[in-house]
Amino acid sequence: MEVMVILVPLALGLGLVGLLGFLWSLKSGQYDDLEGAAWRAIADDEPAREIPPD
Amino acid sequence: MQATRDFSHYVKDAGAGLSHIDLAVEGVSCAGCMSKIERGLSAMPDVTLARVNLTDRRVALEWKEGTLDPARFIDRLAELGYKAYPFETAGAEAAEAEQSRFLLRCLGVAAFATMNVMMLSVPVWSGNVSDMIPEQRDFFHWLSALIALPAAAYAGQPFFRSAFRALRTRNVNMDVPISIGVILALGMSVVETVNHAEHTYFDAAIMLLTFLLVGRYLDQSMRRRTRAVAGNLAALKAETATKFVGADEISQVPVAAIQPGDIVLLRPGERCAVDGTVIEGRSEVDQSLITGETLYVTADPGTAVYAGSLNISGTLRVRVSAASEGTLLAEITRLLDNALQARSRYVRLADRASRLYAPVVHATALLTMLGWVLMGATWHDAIVTAVAVLIITCPCALGLAIPTVQTVASGAMFRAGVLLNSGDSIERVAEVDRIIFDKTGTLTMPELEVVNAADIPEDVFSLAGQLALASHHPVAAAVARASNAKSPLVRAVEEPGQGVRGYVGGIEARLGRPSFCGAERLANDSVNLDPEASTVAFSLGEARYLFSVRQGLRPDAPAMISALQKRNITVEILSGDREPAVQAAARALGVSEWRAGVTPADKIARIEDLKREGFKVMMVGDGLNDAPALAAAHVSMSPISAAHLSQATADLVFLGKPLAPVVAAIDFSRKALHLMRQNLWLAVGYNLLAVPIAISGVVTPLIAAAAMSGSSVLVMLNALRARRVAHGRS
Numbered sequence: 001m002e003v004m005v006i007l008v009p010l011a012l013g014l015g016l017v018g019l020l021g022f023l024w025s026l027k028s029g030q031y032d033d034l035e036g037a038a039w040r041a042i043a044d045d046e047p048a049r050e051i052p053p054d
Numbered sequence: 055m056q057a058t059r060d061f062s063h064y065v066k067d068a069g070a071g072l073s074h075i076d077l078a079v080e081g082v083s084c085a086g087c088m089s090k091i092e093r094g095l096s097a098m099p100d101v102t103l104a105r106v107n108l109t110d111r112r113v114a115l116e117w118k119e120g121t122l123d124p125a126r127f128i129d130r131l132a133e134l135g136y137k138a139y140p141f142e143t144a145g146a147e148a149a150e151a152e153q154s155r156f157l158l159r160c161l162g163v164a165a166f167a168t169m170n171v172m173m174l175s176v177p178v179w180s181g182n183v184s185d186m187i188p189e190q191r192d193f194f195h196w197l198s199a200l201i202a203l204p205a206a207a208y209a210g211q212p213f214f215r216s217a218f219r220a221l222r223t224r225n226v227n228m229d230v231p232i233s234i235g236v237i238l239a240l241g242m243s244v245v246e247t248v249n250h251a252e253h254t255y256f257d258a259a260i261m262l263l264t265f266l267l268v269g270r271y272l273d274q275s276m277r278r279r280t281r282a283v284a285g286n287l288a289a290l291k292a293e294t295a296t297k298f299v300g301a302d303e304i305s306q307v308p309v310a311a312i313q314p315g316d317i318v319l320l321r322p323g324e325r326c327a328v329d330g331t332v333i334e335g336r337s338e339v340d341q342s343l344i345t346g347e348t349l350y351v352t353a354d355p356g357t358a359v360y361a362g363s364l365n366i367s368g369t370l371r372v373r374v375s376a377a378s379e380g381t382l383l384a385e386i387t388r389l390l391d392n393a394l395q396a397r398s399r400y401v402r403l404a405d406r407a408s409r410l411y412a413p414v415v416h417a418t419a420l421l422t423m424l425g426w427v428l429m430g431a432t433w434h435d436a437i438v439t440a441v442a443v444l445i446i447t448c449p450c451a452l453g454l455a456i457p458t459v460q461t462v463a464s465g466a467m468f469r470a471g472v473l474l475n476s477g478d479s480i481e482r483v484a485e486v487d488r489i490i491f492d493k494t495g496t497l498t499m500p501e502l503e504v505v506n507a508a509d510i511p512e513d514v515f516s517l518a519g520q521l522a523l524a525s526h527h528p529v530a531a532a533v534a535r536a537s538n539a540k541s542p543l544v545r546a547v548e549e550p551g552q553g554v555r556g557y558v559g560g561i562e563a564r565l566g567r568p569s570f571c572g573a574e575r576l577a578n579d580s581v582n583l584d585p586e587a588s589t590v591a592f593s594l595g596e597a598r599y600l601f602s603v604r605q606g607l608r609p610d611a612p613a614m615i616s617a618l619q620k621r622n623i624t625v626e627i628l629s630g631d632r633e634p635a636v637q638a639a640a641r642a643l644g645v646s647e648w649r650a651g652v653t654p655a656d657k658i659a660r661i662e663d664l665k666r667e668g669f670k671v672m673m674v675g676d677g678l679n680d681a682p683a684l685a686a687a688h689v690s691m692s693p694i695s696a697a698h699l700s701q702a703t704a705d706l707v708f709l710g711k712p713l714a715p716v717v718a719a720i721d722f723s724r725k726a727l728h729l730m731r732q733n734l735w736l737a738v739g740y741n742l743l744a745v746p747i748a749i750s751g752v753v754t755p756l757i758a759a760a761a762m763s764g765s766s767v768l769v770m771l772n773a774l775r776a777r778r779v780a781h782g783r784s
Contacts, residue, residue: 004190004193008197011170011173012170012197012201015166015169015170016166018166019162019163019166022162022166023159023162026155026158026159026162031155031158032107032109033106033107033108033109033110034109035108035109036088036106036107036108036109039084039085039088039108040085040088042085043085043088043089
């Protein structure tokens with residue numbers, strides 16, 4: 001059962017990474033246009049110069 | 055005097071030498087449009103950012119400061135085939151967007167915590183029936199507490215705040231039992247963990263928050279979307295005013311940039327975008343959007359004009375006044391304030407349910423505890439059982455029962471062309487048994503149309519249309535629209551107050567007043583036919599024709615009125631217009647109850663009378679004179695073409711020319727209310743099954759978790775049925 005000392009923090013750490021990733025994506029405006037994002041994924045190529053909004 | 059377009063009001067400084075502007079764009083609906091616009095705009099030199107938001111139908115643009123005129127973006131988009139206009143985020147919309155992001159953050163935190171606590175709970179549940187040692191169980195419980203407590207403190211904020219607000223005003227809403235349940239469950243679980251007990255409820259508490267946040271977020275995002283569309287429509291009206299920036303120099307500026315005291319120019323055919331007083335010029339003004347009266351009013355220096363009135367014949371200079379100076383406006387504002395104050399505080403279904411629910415549940419929990427103590431159980435066991443009752447009664451299904459239906463129904467109504475201004479309007483629309491329509495602009499179209507198009511030969515009509523394109527007069531504009539003429543007649547001359555004339559193959563053609571075209575006799579004969587319509591004459595050589603122009607009924611109005619009557623709704627017309635005009639419309643629609651020449655105060659009085667008789671009245675109107683009545687009615691609706699004040703007062707706004715959205719709103723709302731009630735009964739039924747189990751003290755956290763998610767999913771699935779209504783239902 002000593003393995004839990006590694007496994008439990010590891011699992012929680014991975015969960016935390018996921019949460020931080022979500023909060024970062026929220027902060028960088030990735031949920032502002034859900035419909036557009038769905039289409040951008042299958043667009044042929046992105047327009048030449050593009051800077052994501054802050 | 056050539057006016058320039060000045061959009062500097064909308065340009066924001068984005069820092070680092072960049073300027074930023076947001077444009078609302080009409081007709082962006084697919085991925086193709088998105089890349090077309092982005093490429094088209096990015097190709098312009100010095101543009102550093104062009105990004106389409108497909109959800110809100112907007113474009114964000116950034117460019118090097120001082121290199122480009124924003125008007126060029128609008129021209130470029132017009133070349134690409136899209137109508138666009140600068141957009142300024144209203145305060146309410148910005149607040150909604152911020153709230154939406156906050157809910158999503160809470161949801162993220164709660165979902166993270168739920169997943170991780172579940173990961174710890176499942177081993178405990180299976181360990182309890184196998185070989186888990188107590189130390190391990192305690193360790194897992196402590197870990198669960200470590201995750202669940204901070205997560206609940208953060209993600210529970212929307213509920214705790216709302217519950218606190220309600221309690222402070224001595225009210226009860228659904229968030230009160232939710233907050234009490236969550237806090238007690240967490241508190242008890244901590245005590246149990248300290249005492250090395252077998253069962254804790256960290257998982258149930260945090261899962262409850264996750265489910266409820268999903269409902270809250272969906273509800274919020276639907277509202278935000280509605281608001282974004284309404285904001286775009288307002289922006290795309292492109293309301294500008296021609297402002298004098300010098301003695302003889304004019305500039306086309308957005309209305310938002312106009313200050314009281316400015317002087318604006320109002321040309322024939324233009325709709326006034328501001329309130330003010332005429333200081334120079336003489337003209338006739340169509341005030342039907344304000345008063346419902348379709349006869350023109352003479353305007354000369356000293357006359358007050360209001361936003362929404364249409365200038366007919368002459369050019370006017372108007373000094374802009376502060377909104378409340380006008381006598382008519384002041385009167386309407388006063389009535390509106392009174393009506394808004396008297397607006398009965400409608401108690402939402404959800405709040406009515408929670409007023410019943412909270413005391414019953416809390417009393418049951420208390421009785422459970424006392425009952426167990428009387429039967430000889432320890433205080434500790436009795437309290438644990440009582441808290442289990444609170445958890446199992448699960449405000450979860452109750453908390454989701456109404457918002458999920460509302461979200462689905464408002465989405466369906468949005469697709470049918472109805473925007474919701476207030477959250478509880480669905481419930482109120484569903485109860486309506488009487489609808490009062492305003493006539494002008496609501497039952498009729500806001501624009502003029504040619505009534506007797508069938509009587510006029512097609513080639514003559516298109517010639518008249520070409521001539522009409524050379525004029526600004528609204529009646530001429532109606533002729534031009536009806537004829538589908540594309541290009542104006544070359545070298546046509548407009549004679550102010552008379553009409554337009556030009557030459558077609560050497561023959562003189564005239565369009566204008568009957569006297570201008572030598573058609574007085576023809577006009578005298580036909581006035582007897584349709585006293586409501588304005589006439590415009592057309593002469594081509596010796597031939598004389600007469601166009602009869604008036605505000606036509608909305609195309610589907612008769613069908614929709616009878617559809618409403620089929621749904622047991624009494625329809626009534628209250629109009630500020632003259633009696634013959636109202637009578638004609640009422641007869642055409644088959645409406646037997648109508649009143650003409652009604653003042654705003656009269657409209658309110660009529661609604662109050664009907665309310666006293668126990669009717670649930672819906673008011674549908676667009677004019678400024680309808681605004682107080684819209685506020686006084688049980689629920690109200692406006693077309694998108696309505697005056698600003700009316701649109702802001704109405705609970706629902708409908709888009710487009712047909713009247714069909716009014717019927718759709720009734721159908722969807724009735725279905726939604728039916729489903730809300732059904733969902734509440736489902737939640738009650740679930741509780742009747744689960745509570746006895748909880749009272750008997752055999753509930754484990756596993757049962758609680760399963761019951762909670764089961765009932766939530768059931769309620770959500772049932773809500774999906776609000777997407778469709780049976781058509782032709784009587």
